[in-house]
Amino acid sequence: MRTPKTTASLNLLPVMNLVTILIPLLLMGAQMMNLVVVDTTLPAICSVGCSDSDPTDEPFNLSVLVSADGLTLQGVDRGLEEPRIPCTDGHCRSLESYDFAALTRRLTLIKEAHPRKEHLILVPDERVSYEVIIGVMDAARETSDDRSLFPSVTLSGGM
16 A cells, blocks of 8 residues: 655745845945045155255245144245135134135145145144045145146144
8 A cells, every 4th residue: 555645845934034134134244335545645764865856955844734723834935925824714613614725726826936846744733623634635736727736745743
C-alpha cells in the first residue's frame, strides 16, 4: 500500500519580517551627506632660503583679520586708503553683515599694485563662524568677473 504524498508548505513570514527590518536599517546607514573640501595651505616650517620668491622682492605679508567688528587688511602700505572694512550694522551678527564686496574691491587694488603676488594670510577670530571664513576666502580668491586675486590662502591662528 502506498502512502499519499504530503506537500510541504514553506513558511515565508520570518524571512519577510527580516527583510522588512533590514531595509530601513540599511537605508539609515547609507551616506546621505556630501562633504566639500576647501583648498587651503598651512604655514610652512622651513629653514632660510626655502621660499620660491625672488630674494630681491620686498616682503609681502598680506593678512586679512576677521573679527566680530569687521575685516582688517594688514601688511601692505600702498594701495589702501583705509585698511578697516566695518560691518554693515556696526557689529557683525551674521554672514550678511560682512561686506565681502568691499573686501574684493580693496584686494583688487592691492593685486593691481602687486600683480605677481598670490598669497594671502587669513587670521580669523575664534568667535567667527565657519561660513564667514569661507566667505572671506571666496572674496579673496577671485572677483565677480572671474579674475584671479589671491588663490593661495593660508589659515593662521586666531588674533
